[in-house]
Amino acid sequence: MNLSLNWITLRVRDLEASLNFYHSILGLPVDRRFESRGRQIVMLGPEGQPKIELIQGTDPALKPECGVSVGFEVESLDKAIENLNNQGIPVARGPITPNPHLRFFYILDPDGFEIQIAEHS
Secondary structure (H helix, E strand, C coil), X not given: CCCCCCXXXXXXXXXXXXXXXXXXXXXXXXXXXXXXXXXXXXXXXXCCCXXXXXXXXXCCCCCHHHCCEEEEECCCHHHHHHHHHHCCCCCCEEEEEEECCEEEEEEECCCCCEEEEEEEC
């Protein structure tokens, strides 16, 4: 079996707040937005890459403390921290350097899910 990751679903309380975070702050392009079974859904991510699927709900299916995080890679961790700080997004944890070739930190999305921002060298 040959699998490729298609999307990761996050059930969010406030779709517009989450859309602002992932699109306006993190810069993920909106792939499509639609309604299914009465729920608003937004798919975000660059063409040809796995997507983040945001589904409007009243109670997230996963609690933020469940241990699930979403990771993104950047060219410069320091620039990412500065950019996020300028937008009022504080670093929740880190930066952490587990080995000489990896540095990362975590921020929180509007529902409290951990978002890891990593730099590989």
